Amino acid sequence: MRKFLILLPVLLFACESSEERTQRFFNLGNKALSDGFYEQAIEFYNQSLKETPDYAPALNNRGVARIESDHPYEAILDYNQAIQIDPDYLDALFNRAYAYEEIGQFKNALKDVETIHTLTNDSAFVYFYEGLVQTKMKMYDEALASFQTADKLNPLNPETLINIATIYYFKEKYDTAIHIVNNALELSADNANGFSLLSLIELEKGNYQSALVEVNRAMDVVPGEPYFLNNRGYIFLQMxxxxxAIEDINRSIVLNPKNGWAYRNKGIYKMRQGEYQEAINLFERAIKTREFIDELYSYLGDAYMKLGDQSKACNSWREGVAQNESLSQQKLDQNCD
Known part of the structure; x- marks a missing residue:
C-alpha cells in the first residue's frame, strides 16, 4: 500500500500537461521567493522555463530571486529576456531599472523609466522613482521637477515632500528645505526621514547639538536604523x-555592509587617527558600492595628499569635480596645476 501512496503523486505529475508543469513549478518558485529561499526559487523557475522557455513571468521572477541573492547582472539578463518576449512588461521594466540602479548604471535606469512613462498614464510613483535616480546622478533640477510632478499627481504625500526638501538641502537652500520638512511633519508627525533630514541641515549649519537631537528623534522612531546610526556617527566626528563616532559607524556597517556612506565616514575617522592608507582603502570600498556619496573623492584626495602623493590626490579631486563635488573643485584649484 505504501508503494502506491508514494508513487501516486508521480503518476499524477506524469499526467500533467507541459503547461500545467510550467505553472506548478512557477507557483512553487513564487512560494520559495516569498519565503526568502532564493536559490530554491531559482531552481523552480528553471524547471518552469524548461517546460516553457518563453514564459516571461518566470524570467522576471527568476530575476527578482537573483537580485535578492546579490546577483544583479544575472538578474538583468533575465529581465532582458522577459522584455524581449513582452516589450510592454511593466514589472520587468521596473525591476530592470532597479537592477541598473543597484549596479550604478543610472542612465540605463532612467531609459527604462522613460519607457515606463510611455506605457502608463501620469503616475506619481513613476515620477517619484525617477526623482530618486536623478538625485543619485546629482541632477538636482531634474529631480526637483520629477518630485514636484509626483506631488501634483498625489498631493500631501510626506515622503514626496521630504524628497523635495532633500533637493533644496543639496542645493544649500536650507530655510526652504526646513519649511518643506515641517510641512511633511504636520502630515506625518513621527516621520523618521524628516527628523534625519533636519539633522543633516543642522549639521551643515554647524549646529551640532541640534543635529544630534534631531537624529536621536529619528532613531527613537526607528531604533537601530543603520543610516541613522551612521549619520549620528558623522555628527560625533564633527564634535x-x-x-x-566609531561605535555608531561600526554598528551601521554590521547592520548594512553595503552602506557606502559608513565606509566614507570610517575613512574620515581613520584620517583623524593618522591611518591614511587604511582611510584610502575605506574610501575606495565606498566608491565600489556605487552609491551616491557626497564629497567622497574630496576626502580620498586629502588622504593621498597626506601620504605625499600629489598626483593621485589631484586625480581624485578631478574625479570629484566630475561628480559635482564643490570641495574637490576648491582643493583642485588650490593644489593642482
Missing part, C-alpha cells in the same frame, strides 16, 4: 567625539 571630535571619536569613540562614540
Amino acid at each position: 571630535d567625539s571619536l569613540d562614540a
Whole structure:
C-alpha cells in the first residue's frame, strides 16, 4: 500500500500537461521567493522555463530571486529576456531599472523609466522613482521637477515632500528645505526621514547639538536604523567625539555592509587617527558600492595628499569635480596645476 501512496503523486505529475508543469513549478518558485529561499526559487523557475522557455513571468521572477541573492547582472539578463518576449512588461521594466540602479548604471535606469512613462498614464510613483535616480546622478533640477510632478499627481504625500526638501538641502537652500520638512511633519508627525533630514541641515549649519537631537528623534522612531546610526556617527566626528563616532559607524556597517556612506565616514575617522592608507582603502570600498556619496573623492584626495602623493590626490579631486563635488573643485584649484 505504501508503494502506491508514494508513487501516486508521480503518476499524477506524469499526467500533467507541459503547461500545467510550467505553472506548478512557477507557483512553487513564487512560494520559495516569498519565503526568502532564493536559490530554491531559482531552481523552480528553471524547471518552469524548461517546460516553457518563453514564459516571461518566470524570467522576471527568476530575476527578482537573483537580485535578492546579490546577483544583479544575472538578474538583468533575465529581465532582458522577459522584455524581449513582452516589450510592454511593466514589472520587468521596473525591476530592470532597479537592477541598473543597484549596479550604478543610472542612465540605463532612467531609459527604462522613460519607457515606463510611455506605457502608463501620469503616475506619481513613476515620477517619484525617477526623482530618486536623478538625485543619485546629482541632477538636482531634474529631480526637483520629477518630485514636484509626483506631488501634483498625489498631493500631501510626506515622503514626496521630504524628497523635495532633500533637493533644496543639496542645493544649500536650507530655510526652504526646513519649511518643506515641517510641512511633511504636520502630515506625518513621527516621520523618521524628516527628523534625519533636519539633522543633516543642522549639521551643515554647524549646529551640532541640534543635529544630534534631531537624529536621536529619528532613531527613537526607528531604533537601530543603520543610516541613522551612521549619520549620528558623522555628527560625533564633527564634535571630535571619536569613540562614540566609531561605535555608531561600526554598528551601521554590521547592520548594512553595503552602506557606502559608513565606509566614507570610517575613512574620515581613520584620517583623524593618522591611518591614511587604511582611510584610502575605506574610501575606495565606498566608491565600489556605487552609491551616491557626497564629497567622497574630496576626502580620498586629502588622504593621498597626506601620504605625499600629489598626483593621485589631484586625480581624485578631478574625479570629484566630475561628480559635482564643490570641495574637490576648491582643493583642485588650490593644489593642482
